[in-house]
Amino acid sequence: MCGIVGYIGGGQALPVLLDGMTKLEYRGYDSAGVAVVADGSLQVERRAGQMHNLLEALETRPMPGGLGIGHTRWATHGPPTDGNAHPHVDCSGRIAVVHNGIIENHDVLRARLEGEGHEFRSDTDTEVVAHLIESILREGEVDLRTAMLRTVNLLEGAFALVCISVDQPGSIVVARQEPPIIVGAAEGIGLVGSDIPALLDHTRDIVPLDNHQIAEVSPGSVRVWDFEGNEVEFETVHVEWDLAAAERGGYEDFMLKEIFEQPEAVRNTMRGRLDPAGCIVLDEVHWDKETLAAITKVVIVACGTSFHAGMAAKHAIEHWTRIPVELDLASEFRYRDPVLDATSLVIGIAQSGETADTLAALRFAKEMGAHVAAVTNVVGSSITRDADAVLFTHAGPEISVASTKTFLAQLTALNLFALYLAQERGAMTQAKMAETIEAMRALPEQIEDVLMLQDDVHRAAKRYAHVTDALFIGRGVGMAVAMEGALKLKEISYIHAEGYAAGELKHGAIALIEDGTPVIGILTGHRLYDKMLANVQEVRARGAQTVLVAPRGDERARSLANELFEVPLTKPLLTPILDTIPMQLFAYYVAKERGLSPDRPRNLAKSVTVE
Numbered sequence: 289m290c291g292i293v294g295y296i297g298g299g300q301a302l303p304v305l306l307d308g309m310t311k312l313e314y315r316g317y318d319s320a321g322v323a324v325v326a327d328g329s330l331q332v333e334r335r336a337g338q339m340h341n342l343l344e345a346l347e348t349r350p351m352p353g354g355l356g357i358g359h360t361r362w363a364t365h366g367p368p369t370d371g372n373a374h375p376h377v378d379c380s381g382r383i384a385v386v387h388n389g390i391i392e393n394h395d396v397l398r399a400r401l402e403g404e405g406h407e408f409r410s411d412t413d414t415e416v417v418a419h420l421i422e423s424i425l426r427e428g429e430v431d432l433r434t435a436m437l438r439t440v441n442l443l444e445g446a447f448a449l450v451c452i453s454v455d456q457p458g459s460i461v462v463a464r465q466e467p468p469i470i471v472g473a474a475e476g477i478g479l480v481g482s483d484i485p486a487l488l489d490h491t492r493d494i495v496p497l498d499n500h501q502i503a504e505v506s507p508g509s510v511r512v513w514d515f516e517g518n519e520v521e522f523e524t525v526h527v528e529w530d531l532a533a534a535e536r537g538g539y540e541d542f543m544l545k546e547i548f549e550q551p552e553a554v555r556n557t558m559r560g561r562l563d564p565a566g567c568i569v570l571d572e573v574h575w576d577k578e579t580l581a582a583i584t585k586v587v588i589v590a591c592g593t594s595f596h597a598g599m600a601a602k603h604a605i606e607h608w609t610r611i612p613v614e615l616d617l618a619s620e621f622r623y624r625d626p627v628l629d630a631t632s633l634v635i636g637i638a639q640s641g642e643t644a645d646t647l648a649a650l651r652f653a654k655e656m657g658a659h660v661a662a663v664t665n666v667v668g669s670s671i672t673r674d675a676d677a678v679l680f681t682h683a684g685p686e687i688s689v690a691s692t693k694t695f696l697a698q699l700t701a702l703n704l705f706a707l708y709l710a711q712e713r714g715a716m717t718q719a720k721m722a723e724t725i726e727a728m729r730a731l732p733e734q735i736e737d738v739l740m741l742q743d744d745v746h747r748a749a750k751r752y753a754h755v756t757d758a759l760f761i762g763r764g765v766g767m768a769v770a771m772e773g774a775l776k777l778k779e780i781s782y783i784h785a786e787g788y789a790a791g792e793l794k795h796g797a798i799a800l801i802e803d804g805t806p807v808i809g810i811l812t813g814h815r816l817y818d819k820m821l822a823n824v825q826e827v828r829a830r831g832a833q834t835v836l837v838a839p840r841g842d843e844r845a846r847s848l849a850n851e852l853f854e855v856p857l858t859k860p861l862l863t864p865i866l867d868t869i870p871m872q873l874f875a876y877y878v879a880k881e882r883g884l885s886p887d888r889p890r891n892l893a894k895s896v897t898v899e
């Protein structure tokens with residue numbers, strides 16, 4: 289999820305690019321770079337780290353010129369270094385490209401281009417685009433737009449691409465397959481941006497490109513084509529938002545925006561990893577079959593929300609691979625003298641990749657000779673240095689302190705990893721694997737479906753916003769959802785909430801229930817469903833108000849619920865990916881009803897880099 293800006297016009301491109309990139313820095317802040325065409329040459333400046341590094345470098349390097357592109361990066365392929373920062377250029381240094389997304393077949397294309405003599409200078413998937421365009425232009429008699437058209441037809445994956453060339457200084461060429469990109473034109477200028485804030489100072493009339501469209505932007509004009517090369521009509525949208533609202537995509541808070549980004553986050557986590565032939569492809573995992581076959585136990589370590597993802601993953605790994613799994617809080621694991629050896633696989637989960645306890649736990653595991661894997665959202669984060677295999681979640685930056693989309697992405701990545709282990713160890717039949725992969729493919733649309741509960745959850749949240757305590761109960765993977773639901777409510781609404789194993793209630797916690805106590809039950813559609821219903825009846829008999837998450841159309845759940853959030857059916861082990869969403873929305877709206885800011889809860893930091 290990177291930030292892209294483009295400018296063409298009679299003025300200076302650089303200040304417009306830098307201003308737009310600063311406004312888009314919330315989309316990515318691993319590195320930043322610009323390319324400007326002036327006097328028949330292309331000038332490029334790129335720096336790892338936040339925008340101020342680039343700004344410093346540009347202090348001594350003026351870049352005059354009226355055509356340019358800029359990029360703030362959220363790394364997906366290759367660590368966040370100067371060399372991997374965008375824009376990327378072709379061999380001749382006359383074509384520059386910026387990209388948001390993931391090009392899945394970049395390795396095949398790169399090998400082909402290298403075979404033809406192209407020299408690559410970065411580890412990114414993006415650089416293939418610059419060389420492809422170069423090689424098509426070299427064939428002669430085509431313009432930049434046609435070269436882009438031929439290029440996108442060679443690419444697999446997701447991309448918003450923006451390209452400029454010294455040899456065609458009259459326009460910027462843009463292409464979209466999935467990630468959003470907008471273009472616009474005002475008198476004497478043309479603009480491109482991955483998001484509205486980058487354009488707002490110059491125009492409020494924007495053209496959001498549709499999927500599979502190419503645009504050519506020139507001063508005062510926009511033209512659009514489809515991927516077959518037919519010119520198409522387009523709509524211009526007038527934006528009324530102020531800048532702050534535009535940064536949040538029109539949502540009131542980043543947390544709500546990120547909750548609604550979850551279909552895309554999960555899609556991106558799966559991208560390129562579900563082979564059409566019915567197997568899991570994890571390029572990042574280099575252990576051979578023998579090493580994986582020799583694993584005798586898996587240990588998962590994490591903190592907070594990531595720990596809850598680990599709770600669900602324990603069920604998936606044990607069920608699919610039959611390898612025993614231990615689960616530990618990183619802060620406990622590192623001090624408990626755990627038993628590990630070369631047949632142990634330790635998985636650390638940290639969206640930030642910087643949580644001090646999780647890093648220390650993985651370092652310890654490595655010293656003990658265990659195999660170490662990490663699941664993280666941040667390319668180049670510290671956890672990637674300590675792990676032998678890193679599975680990136682590709683959810684894009686998460687701004688809100690409360691994790692939402694990274695949690696769903698972690699669950700998805702961990703399911704992929706569990707299936708991969710099962711596949712490599714021959715622990716699962718082909719038919720079961722294919723069935724599970726199909727269920728995973730359906731998840732992004734099912735998430736969209738669950739998000740339609742927004743208004744129902746909001747209404748329910750209004751009724752419970754005044755409470756002082758709440759109990760969340762579940763069984764199996766539903767317990768991980770209950771724990772996560774309780775954590776969300778605690779951290780942003782400051783209501784005392786407990787996540788509990790429903791079967792444990794009778795052993796103590798049921799004493800907390802009095803008239804009106806809200807009990808949120810996760811009635812995941814699995815073999816423990818009847819037992820959950822019995823637990824719900826028990827708490828109702830003691831005066832609880834029940835808020836239930838249940839599979840759609842179940843009349844028994846309806847008869848026992850004060851509030852019912854119905855979710856579509858999926859495989860039992862995948863249910864947390866759907867069931868968590870009403871919990872996130874519930875916490876969000878309770879916090880709003882209490883007049884609190886969900887994005888910045890008191891006493892908390894996004895990344896806990898100290899013990």
Ligand code: AGP
Binds near residue numbers: 638691692893
């Ligand atoms: C989640 O909403 C919290 N902000 C917090 O529990 C978080 O999950 C925890 O600090 C772990 O962070 P990490 O995933 O970056 O390691």
